[in-house]
Amino acid sequence: MTDTRFARMKDLPSTHWLGAGTPMCAGCGGLQALHQIYDILGNKTVFVNAAGCMTLLSIYPFTPFRGSWLYTAMGSAPAGAQGIRDALDILLEQKHIPPEEDLTTVVLSGDGSAYGMGVSATSGAIDRGLDFLYICYDNEGYGNTGQQFSAGTPHGAKTSTSKGPRGYPGYKKDLFALWAANKPAYVATVIGAEPLDLARKIEKATQLKGPRLIIALSPCPTGWDFDPKESTEIGRLAVKTGVWPLKEYQDGRVSHTKIPKERLPVEDYLKVQGRFAHLFEPVRNEAMLAEIQQRIDDYWADVV
Structure with missing residues (x-):
């Protein structure tokens, strides 16, 4: 039996189609960024979707992507992208498909x-010079399985596996620096709340060849504990407070694409998220708030 709901959706632009009818959380910052990215990439794409929140976009036998889609285990999406890109290159070389039928190979992964x-798989793909675009929607935890902490979780945040009075004791890994150290063609940070910056970076990435990697901070209402209608504002605060620097790496150089003229205090960003509520009530944790602020200040002191 044909699902007429999905048949109708195929005729809609991607801004209406992507995520429609799927069990995604309201206010998902990752989906907000993906909407914008997909509008630029278009349907001549093949998405290699690592297990995670965005896997829920697919309702068998349908996916919201008008191009192609492949599901992989969580750690092996770049390896899947390698196989797809190699197959496309062989088909092009042997003239089994014309150049206009080529597809952009895209990895879609959570933090x-x-x-x-x-x-490991990503580093190997960069080393081999794989011509692909890697998109990480970073909601700073294992959002699809209950928001356990990940290597992307910020210091002090409460998660389902870091519930103590001080929250997560570790520090967010600098994935941008890790990727840039491998010297790919391009690395950039984006956020859906800054659509012009995001669009410029995705358009630049489409004009390049080789490994191109995009990290999209993705405010998560369920994992970060805030009202879904505040998702865009929280994204803007991440930029205005300097918590999420918008920057890019190319040809061995890092440049910042948006520098806050007057940074807001970091607590303006923290206090609107339930995962940081323990830093303010019942007693303000002045020491941890000062530490978090100082780390942000130290970062921007080296930039400006």
Whole structure:
């Protein structure tokens, strides 16, 4: 039996189609960024989707992507992308498909894979010069399985596996620096709340060849504990407070694409998220708040 709901959706632009009818959380910052990215990439794509939140976009036998889609285990999406890209190159070389039928190979992964178990496969793909675009939607935890902490979780945040009075004791890994150290063609940070910056970077990435990697901070209402309608504002605060620097790496150089003129205090960002509520009530944790602020200040002191 044909699902007419999905048949109708195929005729809609991707801004209406992507995520429609799927069990995604309201206010998902990752989906907000993906909407914008997909509008630029278009349907001549093949998405290699590592297990995670965005896997829920697919309802068998349908996916919201008008191009192609492949599901892989969490740590092996870059390896899957390698196989697809190699197959496309062979088909092109042997003239089994014309150039206009080529597809952009895209990895779609959460921070659980990107910051952790998928690092090895990603590094190998960069070393081989794989011509692909890697998109990490970073909601700073294993969002699909209950928001356990990941290597992308910020210091002090409460998660389902770091519930103590001080929250997560570790520090967020610098994935941008880790990827840039491998010298790919391009690395950039983006956020859906800054659509012009995001669009410029995705358009630049489409014009390049080789490994191109995008990290999208993805405010998560369920994991970060805030009202879904505040998702965009929290994204803007991440930039205005300097918590999420918008930057890019190319040809051995890192440049910042948006520098806050007057940074807001970091607590303006923290206090609107339930995962940091323990830093303010019942007693303000002045020491931890000062430490978090100082780390942000130290970062920007080296930039400006």
